[in-house]
Amino acid sequence: MSEKTLTIKIDGAEVKAKAGQTILEAAEEAGIYIPRLCYLKELSPHGSCRVCLVKVGGKFQTACTEPVVDGAEIENNTDEIKQIRRDIVDMLFVEGNHFCMFCEKSGNCELQAVAYRLGILAPKYPYLFPDAEIDGSHPDIFIDKNRCILCGRCVQASKDLDGKGVFEFVGRGPEKKLAVNAEAKLSDTNMDVVDKATDICPVGAIIKKRIGFATPVGQRTYDEKPIGSDIEQKKS
Amino acid sequence: MGKPKIATASLAGCFGCHMSLLDIDDRILKLVELVDFDKSPIDDIKKFSGRCLVGLIEGGCANEENVHNLKEFRKHCDILISVGDCAINGGLPAMRNVMPLKECLDEAYLNGPTVYNPEGIVPSDKELPLLLDKVYPCHHVVKIDYYLPGCPPSADTLWEALVALLNNKPLELPYELIKYD
Numbered sequence: 242m243s244e245k246t247l248t249i250k251i252d253g254a255e256v257k258a259k260a261g262q263t264i265l266e267a268a269e270e271a272g273i274y275i276p277r278l279c280y281l282k283e284l285s286p287h288g289s290c291r292v293c294l295v296k297v298g299g300k301f302q303t304a305c306t307e308p309v310v311d312g313a314e315i316e317n318n319t320d321e322i323k324q325i326r327r328d329i330v331d332m333l334f335v336e337g338n339h340f341c342m343f344c345e346k347s348g349n350c351e352l353q354a355v356a357y358r359l360g361i362l363a364p365k366y367p368y369l370f371p372d373a374e375i376d377g378s379h380p381d382i383f384i385d386k387n388r389c390i391l392c393g394r395c396v397q398a399s400k401d402l403d404g405k406g407v408f409e410f411v412g413r414g415p416e417k418k419l420a421v422n423a424e425a426k427l428s429d430t431n432m433d434v435v436d437k438a439t440d441i442c443p444v445g446a447i448i449k450k451r452i453g454f455a456t457p458v459g460q461r462t463y464d465e466k467p468i469g470s471d472i473e474q475k476k477s
Numbered sequence: 478m479g480k481p482k483i484a485t486a487s488l489a490g491c492f493g494c495h496m497s498l499l500d501i502d503d504r505i506l507k508l509v510e511l512v513d514f515d516k517s518p519i520d521d522i523k524k525f526s527g528r529c530l531v532g533l534i535e536g537g538c539a540n541e542e543n544v545h546n547l548k549e550f551r552k553h554c555d556i557l558i559s560v561g562d563c564a565i566n567g568g569l570p571a572m573r574n575v576m577p578l579k580e581c582l583d584e585a586y587l588n589g590p591t592v593y594n595p596e597g598i599v600p601s602d603k604e605l606p607l608l609l610d611k612v613y614p615c616h617h618v619v620k621i622d623y624y625l626p627g628c629p630p631s632a633d634t635l636w637e638a639l640v641a642l643l644n645n646k647p648l649e650l651p652y653e654l655i656k657y658d
């Protein structure tokens with residue numbers, strides 16, 4: 242059976258989509274970038290970061306989980322939605338301790354890059370300065386929970402891609418935290434530096450040791466081109 | 478009518494943002510044509526001589542003197558700008574926010590591996606500004622009108638922002654000039 246082609250509208254522009262695709266996938270194929278932090282192609286989407294929020298027929302949905310429906314009218318880059326995305330990113334910044342000036346991930350960090358792209362100069366909410374743990378026990382991998390945005394990528398990647406289940410969430414609501422599936426430390430798990438889970442952290446919460454500033458700040462992924470530029474390049 | 482006045486201060490900062498302001502190179506000649514500097518470490522004027530159009534604040538508030546200074550700036554400046562990450566989120570000094578102040582002082586004056594302090598004295602004198610429990614971003618203390626992030630914000634960022642403000646234009650920074658590092 243051939244795949245049915247659907248037509249949707251994103252910000253007024255007609256976009257062809259395949260049945261079964263999500264709005265985010267269809268947009269991406271058409272060269273339209275929808276900001277996201279927890280979504281990753283290899284993982285199953287769960288809409289937890291809320292950054293990919295769009296309006297479908299006037300109703301808010303996360304683009305990474307919402308399937309396309311023929312004829313759907315989707316708002317993506319409107320002032321209202323951009324403001325909501327800014328607010329969400331603001332909250333992610335004040336909930337953690339995101340000190341870009343000494344973070345090894347700066348310039349390659351997706352949270353920072355989305356904030357740059359949204360034009361955020363400073364979060365509008367008061368900083369919480371939470372007390373978070375760091376875990377340097379593993380010989381090759383370092384965990385700094387100050388920077389964790391609870392996107393769940395590592396939890397899923399370790400379980401589904403690496404088949405290990407090194408990470409898990411503990412607690413609920415404001416108490417929710419990333420934890421390792423061991424007595425105490427990351428070194429007590431079978432996590433390996435070549436695991437997918439090491440690579441997919443959007444922020445600097447899971448980083449490889451001894452890489453540091455090998456690529457100097459100023460020459461990094463998002464220093465010159467905004468995040469999503471690669472997707473927008475596909476647009477002919 | 479005289480030229481508009483600019484005041485600057487470094488609170489709990491490293492003066493890096495002031496250095497970045499000096500990095501505008503020869504544009505500083507244009508800047509002094511456009512504005513007069515009032516209270517600022519750049520001209521070493523210690524007290525406000527009158528109302529200022531723009532106040533540039535580097536650094537957050539780590540002690541009571543920082544708070545006093547910041548409030549003075551708010552009182553005397555029409556537009557107050559948090560310049561740099563320390564003013565915006567506390568920056569490096571705010572690394573102490575995750576531990577009690579006493580632990581911090583003990584590490585610095587008593588327990589640190591390179592400390593030589595046989596009498597075990599932790600500085601405490603009424604002449605010294607009292608430390609706050611935490612390092613506070615400026616907008617936690619007074620109303621801040623604009624933010625220029627960066628560690629430090631580049632000379633171009635500072636220049637663009639000042640030129641926009643002095644010409645009554647909206648402050649819209651291009652992508653390359655918004656940086657948090």
